[in-house]
Amino acid sequence: MRKIYVILSLMLIGTFFFSACAPAIYAEANDPLADKTVPESIKIDTAPVLSPVEPTAPTPTPVPVEEPTKVTEQLGPDLEDFPQGINPLTGLPASDPSFLDIPAVLVSITNFPASARPQAGLSFSPFVFEIYISEGMTRFLTVFYGEYPKAGDQGTGNGDQSPAPEIGPIRSGRLPYVYIRDFFQNSCLVYASATEELRAKLRGCAIVYGSDANNINSALLNVTRMQEIAAQSDNGNPFNYTGNLFDPSPLTSGQTAEKLNIFYSYKNQAQWQYDPSAATYLRFEDKADGSGKFYPATDRLTGEQLHFENVIVLIAPHKAVKPTIIDIQLGIGNMGKAYLFRDGQMTPIYWSTVSGDYEKETGLRRPIHFVDADGNPIALKPGHTWVHVMTPASYVEEKEPGMWLARFYAPAGSK
Numbered sequence: 001m002r003k004i005y006v007i008l009s010l011m012l013i014g015t016f017f018f019s020a021c022a023p024a025i026y027a028e029a030n031d032p033l034a035d036k037t038v039p040e041s042i043k044i045d046t047a048p049v050l051s052p053v054e055p056t057a058p059t060p061t062p063v064p065v066e067e068p069t070k071v072t073e074q075l076g077p078d079l080e081d082f083p084q085g086i087n088p089l090t091g092l093p094a095s096d097p098s099f100l101d102i103p104a105v106l107v108s109i110t111n112f113p114a115s116a117r118p119q120a121g122l123s124f125s126p127f128v129f130e131i132y133i134s135e136g137m138t139r140f141l142t143v144f145y146g147e148y149p150k151a152g153d154q155g156t157g158n159g160d161q162s163p164a165p166e167i168g169p170i171r172s173g174r175l176p177y178v179y180i181r182d183f184f185q186n187s188c189l190v191y192a193s194a195t196e197e198l199r200a201k202l203r204g205c206a207i208v209y210g211s212d213a214n215n216i217n218s219a220l221l222n223v224t225r226m227q228e229i230a231a232q233s234d235n236g237n238p239f240n241y242t243g244n245l246f247d248p249s250p251l252t253s254g255q256t257a258e259k260l261n262i263f264y265s266y267k268n269q270a271q272w273q274y275d276p277s278a279a280t281y282l283r284f285e286d287k288a289d290g291s292g293k294f295y296p297a298t299d300r301l302t303g304e305q306l307h308f309e310n311v312i313v314l315i316a317p318h319k320a321v322k323p324t325i326i327d328i329q330l331g332i333g334n335m336g337k338a339y340l341f342r343d344g345q346m347t348p349i350y351w352s353t354v355s356g357d358y359e360k361e362t363g364l365r366r367p368i369h370f371v372d373a374d375g376n377p378i379a380l381k382p383g384h385t386w387v388h389v390m391t392p393a394s395y396v397e398e399k400e401p402g403m404w405l406a407r408f409y410a411p412a413g414s415k
Helices: 002-021 097-101 177-182 196-202 223-233 357-362
Strands: 105-110 127-134 137-144 188-191 259-265 268-275 280-285 310-315 318-322 325-328 335-342 345-352 369-371 385-390 395-400 403-407
Touching: 105 177, 105 223, 127 325, 137 259, 177 188, 177 196, 188 223, 310 345
Parallel strands: 105 188, 127 385, 259 403, 310 385
Antiparallel strands: 105 137, 127 137, 259 268, 268 280, 310 335, 318 325, 335 345, 345 369, 395 403
């Protein structure tokens, strides 16, 4: 009888221990798009998720949207649905319609070390892809098309006499850039360095070198040079960057989302706060110090806080080719779940690189597009879009009414 009591006691202790350790496995239980599949091996970041505090610096006022740039009707998703002069990556008029005839330039911009911040030029990018590069760090692949920073944006007070702005800091190329670049036909990929093996896959059109061997953040791309290499990359073949739908009217199926906390790692956290007066999300970031405190993220060129109309958390399979080389399954013919934050609401959606009629008829590709479960286009808000790319082990959930958390889990085998 004593043996039976001992066995029962051990079983109760084991059950208690499993219950205490298992909540992360069931984190996606209420996710409307979850496939309920638990990865066999997940590299868990054991550092605690810090409770964000209110920013300790004042919030700068976003750049107001001028009346001529307002869009009052639905645009897209195909070329014939966009009036002349409208940028198909924003659904807004291009700053100069002639820029739409120049292929996109994709630039690798650093997020680490934190001394690189504030970066220069992020607010001018129609799409920013934030990807995981190992060791808790992320990097930005920025798309420049239809608009460029102009002379004088650096706040020198010299107007048109100011030198052309510089974008950056530029850092090394990464494997997932291959897929994203290929969806922007004729585009030019710019980075600072890469291994010989990776360089062959990236097929970049320009490498930007630093001006100071002692400063890892000294590689910058002059905007005039950016436009020159974009023009040089145009081989005369057609390119088409449509595929997404834009509608100024808010979606009706979303859940309230006033704040979105982004947790990549203990020392890599960010936050988006919805500003109803400007109808946009303001970006905040930590100082890579593990404090959990957030401060306004600004653009070095303008001094203004970064604000994006659409923030998307995109879920895609990651694979650690090597501990510090991460591949992401974003190639043609793929589809996965995503979460769209716009107009102060969160809507579960899907991302897709599945070929449509245009791709099948022409053999050309278009950028990643966003759809519902039936493959119908989901409307983005006219404006700029920030995409957080995360693993299937990651999750997005509402922690309290209107307050959301996107929690990243690194792929197995990564450093």
